[in-house]
Amino acid sequence: MKDLYPSRIKGNPKIFERMDPVIHDSTEQDGPLNQKELDFYEDNGYLFIPNLFSEAEVEVLQKELKRNMEDNQGSDAPHVVKEAQSDEIRSVFDVHNNDEFFQDLSSHERIVNIAQQLLGSQVYINQSRINFKPGFKGKDFYWHSDFETWHMEDGMPRMRAVSCSIILTDNYHYNGPLLLIPGSHRWYVQxxxxxxxxxxxxxxxxxxxxxxxxxxxxxxxxxGGKIDSATGPAGSVLFFECNTMHGSNSNISPMPRSNVFFVFNSIENKLVEPFANTSPRPEFIANRTNVKPIEPKAFDFTKKKIAMS
Amino acid sequence: MKDLYPSRIKGNPKIFERMDPVIHDSTEQDGPLNQKELDFYEDNGYLFIPNLFSEAEVEVLQKELKRNMEDNQGSDAPHVVKEAQSDEIRSVFDVHNNDEFFQDLSSHERIVNIAQQLLGSQVYINQSRINFKPGFKGKDFYWHSDFETWHMEDGMPRMRAVSCSIILTDNYHYNGPLLLIPGSHRWYVQxxxxxxxxxxxxxxxxxxxxxxxxxxxxxxxxxGGKIDSATGPAGSVLFFECNTMHGSNSNISPMPRSNVFFVFNSIENKLVEPFANTSPRPEFIANRTNVKPIEPKAFDFTKKKIAMS
Incomplete structure (x- = not known):
């Protein structure tokens, strides 16, 4: 397959315009977002939806995140990522495959319908994780485009994916919120x-x-003219385009940050061989086997499950 | 002298109430600040004054800061502090002694009158520096009370000093502004x-x-109920009490931050022997010799100086 987005080059890096549409022929008829929201996403490369999940839902999500992290305490599995300087868990990957609660959540219509509308097709999950950024010592994360990595190291051919970050703690300016450069998704930076x-x-x-x-x-x-911060109350959801330039500062405040992170990729944009000519990264970072479109489901996860069998 | 504020202890640290007034009997009759501003400072431990210096003045200040840093490029003098990981200058200390321009600035009535009003006495400069926090890689600085250090390592006996930070670049939420905990100046944290x-x-x-x-x-x-950020345009000035708990996050944004920093101490609060029983720190960090009260001066530093001799 032709490499439309070459990177990891020698010499001077170039910036060139993206070759893929941002919104794939969707209008407000095709999903929950209205035209103003679609236009904002198309222009800026992200959309922050305050309180998409209720307080009661956030409480359940927080409990399940904590439960999952505790389940994984002491685990040496590669999908459990520790802090560079300590043994504390920073992220657990692949939760849509290895955790029943988050598997259900990943098919929840409230997020999947938006992902479908933005990508103009059925979707699947390319990567998922839960993240915990501790208070007092949360490290910064330098500017990057996820797509650049996913293209080069995972073989994602086109820009047709969207990250969905469900924030589970209030995000303030001072506790290391995600920073985004508006409009940066329109340009590919080698x-x-x-x-x-x-x-x-x-x-x-x-x-x-x-x-x-x-x-x-x-x-x-x-x-872009400015840097935008994804600040807002727990339960808000940030959708950001796979090529949007983003990063975050450190967090000396006592307030930790945690979130659930799903990457929805178009079913028409399945991974091929990595364009960096490296071995594919493991499944827990980039799903390439058994990929099937998600069937969006309506359910109330604040209600206790009744055993079906 | 009795140590009113013991610290650097073994075992469990205590928090106790400060034993010094915040405002020393001043009212709005005693200086440029009105009663509302004095009350804000007394309650919160800081006061941010937007645009205390004009755009034209900021331009001169920026030029002089740059000129001073260039003068000191390659210097191995101890008052020139480099970045931990590189040879770049991060701060130049003692500029009220070793640089004519900043010596003049340190006596400018626009800041000295405020310092006198807040401290209820004549003042002198205990420490000065110009700071440059680079874009892209500005490091964070963890929470601390300056007084704790100045007391233990410099022998500042009482809480009767105020830091004056003249910000020379626009401070945004995302380029590592000073963070402060309102009301923290009322408590001494061992x-x-x-x-x-x-x-x-x-x-x-x-x-x-x-x-x-x-x-x-x-x-x-x-x-305190919240964390406050010292954000605002270049030319604004932050006054913060010597015991106010403050720190800053890192700065991945391209926007550097620079400022001029003067610590005004009450002439009635001169340094004694360090309470940590260590050797006094050098003069460029803590002035203890030839200390004289500042005579506030009115002058326009945007006008070219005319040689007087």
Whole structure:
């Protein structure tokens, strides 16, 4: 397959326009978002929906996140990612496959219908994780486009994926919220450097390759005019386009940040061989086997489940 | 002299109420601040004054800051502090002594009159510096009370000093502005650990001792109700009480932050022997010789100086 978005190059990185539409022929007739919301997403590369989940739902989600992290305490499994400097869990990956509660959640119509509308097709989950950014010592995460990595290291051919972050703690300006550059999703920023095999083992903790240069960030910021912060109450959901440039500052405040993170990819955009010519990253980072479209489900996860068998 | 504020202890740190007034008998008759501003400072421990310096003045200040940093490029003098990981200058200390422009600025009535009003006496400069926090890689600075250090390592006997930070770049939520806990100046938080001699050589780059514990920060935050950020346009000035708990997050944004920083101490609060029983830190960090009250001066530093001799 032709590589439409070459990166990890030698020499001077280029910036070029994306070759894929942002919204794939959807209108407000095709899902829960109205035209104003669709237009905002198309122009800016993200959409923050305050209180998409209720307080009661957030309480359940928080409990399940805590329960999952406790289940994984002491685990040496590769999908359980620890802090660089300690044994504390920072993320648990692949929760839509290895955890019944989050598997259900990943098919909840309230998020899946939006993902379908944005991507103009049926969707599947390419990656999922729950994240815990502790208070007092949450580290910063430098600017990056997820797509650049997913394209080069996972073989995602086109820009037709959306990340859905369900925030489970109030996000303030001062506790390391996600920062985004509006409009940056319209431009592909090449990164410099060759990708080593098994790069993911390092890059999940600290990104070194696939990092855009300062000039490109300055250029995007000049175009976008500002940096936006995803601040708001727990239960809000941020949808952001796979190529939107984002990052976060550190968090010295006592308030931790936790969220559930699903990457919805179009069923028409399944992974191929990685464009960096490396071995594919493991399934828990990038699903490539048994990929099926999600059937959106309506259900109330605040109600105790009744055993079906 | 009796140590009213013991710290650097073994065992469990205590929090106790400050024994000094915040405002020393001043009213709005005694200086430029009105009663509402004085009350805000007394209640919160800081006061942010937007645009105290004009755009034209900021331009001069920025130029002089740059000129000073360039003068000091390549210097190995101890008052020139470099980044931990590189040779870039982060701060130049003692500019009210070693730089004519900043010496003049330190006596400018627009700031000195406020310092006198807040401290209820004549004042002198205990410490000064110009700071440059680069974009993209500005590091965070953990919560601390300046007074705790100045008391233990410099022998500042009482809480009767105020820091004056003239911000020379726009401060946004996302480029690492100073964070403050309102009301924290009313409480003295003991820190754990013995102070080694020459601790300052390390602590100017990274603070390890004189660091408050998590429980104390949580306690202060519960009392104060929120974290406040010193955001605003270049030319604004933040006055904050010597015991106000503050810190800052990292800065991945391209926007650097620079400021001029003067610590005004009451002439009635001159330094004694350090309460940590260590050698006094060098003069460029804590002035103890030739201390004289400042004579506030009115002058326009945007006008080119005419040689007087």
């Amino acid at each position: 990164c410099v450097g060759e990708t080593p095999d098994n790069h993911f083992e390092q890059s999940l903790k600290m990104q070194n390759i696939g990092v855009p240069d300062h000039d490109s960030i300055n250029w995007l910021l000049e175009k | 820190c754990v650990g013995e102070t080694p001699d020459n601790h300052f050589e390390q602590s100017l780059k990274m603070q390890n001792i004189g660091v408050p514990d998590h429980d104390s920060i949580n306690w202060l935050l519960e009392k």
